[in-house]
Amino acid sequence: MEGEGSMNDSKQLFYLKLAFLATEPPNCILSLAIEAGGGSITPQVQNFIVKECLGETMKETTANNRAYIRGILQKIISFVEASSVSVVDCLYEELAHYLTTGKEDLQGINHRICREISFLSSDLNGKDCSNSVNLVASLLCSSNMLEGDTGCSLWPSSLFLSEFILSYPEIFTNKSCFEVGSGVGLVGIALNHVGASKVTLTDGDLSSLENMKANLELNKLCLNVASDITCPSDQKVECRHLAWELATKAELKDQQPDIVLGADIIYNPECIPHLVRVFSNLLEEKSFGEVKKEAPVAYIATIIRNLDTFNYFLNVACESRLSVVDITSNTNVPNLLPYMCTYDRSSVHLLKVSVSE
CATH class of the missing domain: 3.40.50.150 (Vaccinia Virus protein VP39)
Structure with missing residues (x-):
């Protein structure tokens, strides 16, 4: 049973990452982050967001993507600050970075937001999530x-x-x-x-x-x-x-x-x-x-x-x-x-x- 719980936690974190890269709405990201943490956005989940979600996102992306990331980080930090869980330092550092970028005037194609849509295999049961795309x-x-x-x-x-x-x-x-x-x-x-x-x-x-x-x-x-x-x-x-x-x-x-x-x-x-x-x-x-x-x-x-x-x-x-x-x-x-x-x-x-x- 413990193995099944670990596999489910891994899947929830994986879904959180994919939803982040697909630029799903902030409420969706927040919900997945809470679910991955078993009811709260734990330091483990916060570190995962910084390392896996933001690590996969180029710093030099469209201004709309940077604005999206900034909004997500603000929502997550606000939720964690209102709970009994501590905010990890690197989450504040990432927010500071995105608060100073992405506010430039948009031109032409930059009005777009880049969405990364990952289609999974039809059966995730018993599979390594990272190999299921x-x-x-x-x-x-x-x-x-x-x-x-x-x-x-x-x-x-x-x-x-x-x-x-x-x-x-x-x-x-x-x-x-x-x-x-x-x-x-x-x-x-x-x-x-x-x-x-x-x-x-x-x-x-x-x-x-x-x-x-x-x-x-x-x-x-x-x-x-x-x-x-x-x-x-x-x-x-x-x-x-x-x-x-x-x-x-x-x-x-x-x-x-x-x-x-x-x-x-x-x-x-x-x-x-x-x-x-x-x-x-x-x-x-x-x-x-x-x-x-x-x-x-x-x-x-x-x-x-x-x-x-x-x-x-x-x-x-x-x-x-x-x-x-x-x-x-x-x-x-x-x-x-x-x-x-x-x-x-x-x-x-x-x-x-x-x-x-």
Whole structure:
């Protein structure tokens, strides 16, 4: 039993570190720190934060990251000071450092905060936590969605779709994959990780596209945009500007993907006819001479925020001879992000789309 307790303590500290690097909200970090300390933020937990959490965080990171760290440290110190536990000196020293940095004026891409999202293996039982990480994705994300920077935000549907990809790599390995509305590029990073033969990411917003390219470079993936780029073929990802309403049939049919993907793309009724047309062209069955290629399929992860809008999508898809099947209940997608309190996967639906027979 003592061994089980030690393993659980180790897991809680591990979750605390991952949540810190993922820039989860202060209340989440505080809760995990208290849980790791068995009801209080012990000196052991405080030293862990300094050594493991801050030790993994570059001092020269974005100003928003430094402001985030400063806020976390202030919250933790305030909580400890109000308890019977002593604050370790190095925690005060770290706060002093971050109080004098991160207040500079932000410019351009520095408006983003860098989030490190770690996807774990599907089974942590009996495993060394430090060896349980399947994929780590570093993402520059919007620090303020209220400004309308939605394309640079990290949404639950993209997290769920990435979990699906990592849990069922055999579906995507050696397949040509094309994502519609790629946002921060997380799904593309997951596709590259499981060995997709080709990954094409698209977005209709130019600001989102530039941020996506920055994220791919941050994750050491080459952008397949120039012939003089030299890198392993399994590290190339293509980025394209794709406005659904302007995409031509020839442009879409030229892609010939095996799998089409999308996360949180069913939200605007005005865009739905254009979205369905894009999917219809991408999913059209292809043939090479006498050899018929396997019919492409699409996987869409979505939250149904407005039932009328979702039903409208289903109707337009049906009129375009697209079959849309909700496979959420019969597809076991393990929770690979158990440390993320902000991630509510319960409301995400996984849809499989194909051309009707």
